[in-house]
Amino acid sequence: MIYKMEENYSVVDIQEYFNKILDIDNESSEYNKILLMGNSGVGKSSIRYMIYYKSSQIDTYSLASTIIYVDFINFLGKRNYLIECGGENKLKKFYFDNASKLFNKVNKFIFIIEAEESRENKDDINENDLMYSNSLDYYEKCLQYLEQYSPNVKVFVLMNKIDLINITRREQVIEKRKNEIKKKSGNFDVNCFPTSIWEFFDLYKIWGDIFTIELNFEKIKKYLSLLKQNLKARKIVVLEKFTFLKIYSVSDDDYVDENLEQMIFMHIKNLYNYLVDEKKRFKELEIENNNNIFIFTELTPSTLIYLIFEKPYFIELIKLNINLVKNEFINILDNYK
């Protein structure tokens, strides 16, 4: 279910629309609520599209400014209620006027800023709406409301568009930005990540980390390492079925063939999504090159697994071993609280 507002809107429209959204919100208290906020143009919709909607970076050039956008997203069998709050200054008043509802019962707060502030928001400021046009003031204000209405929220800040910073200065800029963010974070233990839609695999990994932060990795690591050892695999990766976000991986220390792996991963993701759209699916897939074999299959009702081996390999043995750990993974992943 997706709620989206049209481009041409008036103040009355926004308030009406807001009431509708916040009503759904009240009905949806059993879902995880995730707020995605940040100034206009920092890349909130771009990131969302890249992760969830088979988009390419080029597609993001034509995204319109968001008013407010609500989406229900499955993750490990749970529904997440993701709200992107458009960042134009005139909208911020509505967020703060409706703070007791918008910031209520939030599980994850993802705030996006541009890694290098000088480019931010330059076309969107006039004398009347200077309010919180600086991204960190806006962030601080949101956190004040979260402290009041969702004190247990997990806070993440993505420092986006790092591709625009010269590689020689990146580390220094990121470090400086991190310190500024931490200073504005009050009592919250904030997680900061540098991101870019042009560095898709890193972005995808970070988004996965945000969504898996509550999981018990000790147990996952234990069973995955056991599987790897029994099968003498080079690498094993567990993915969430509906989003393809990575949950955990184990690999040999000297495993380096990541480019090929990423390419195969992207093709499989696209094929899998295409088949889901067509209401079909594949149960397993094997891809071979000269030295390695890549096997992709379902692990549990909400997860997928891929394994990379050196040849020769024995598919029946692999399936048997996966079956042996299946129930453990169902307990850890599909039934997690």
Ligand SMILES: Nc1nc2c(ncn2[C@@H]2O[C@H](COP(=O)(O)OP(=O)(O)OP(=O)(O)O)[C@@H](O)[C@H]2O)c(=O)[nH]1
């Ligand atoms: N170079 C670069 N451009 C990016 C990146 N992420 C987003 N953009 C570009 O930034 C522009 C604005 O992105 P949006 O995703 O629409 O921004 P938004 O935060 O959703 O903005 P509002 O909906 O108005 O709040 C688009 O042209 C994107 O192509 C990035 O990591 N690097």
Ligand SMILES: [Mg+2]
């Ligand atoms: Mg947007």
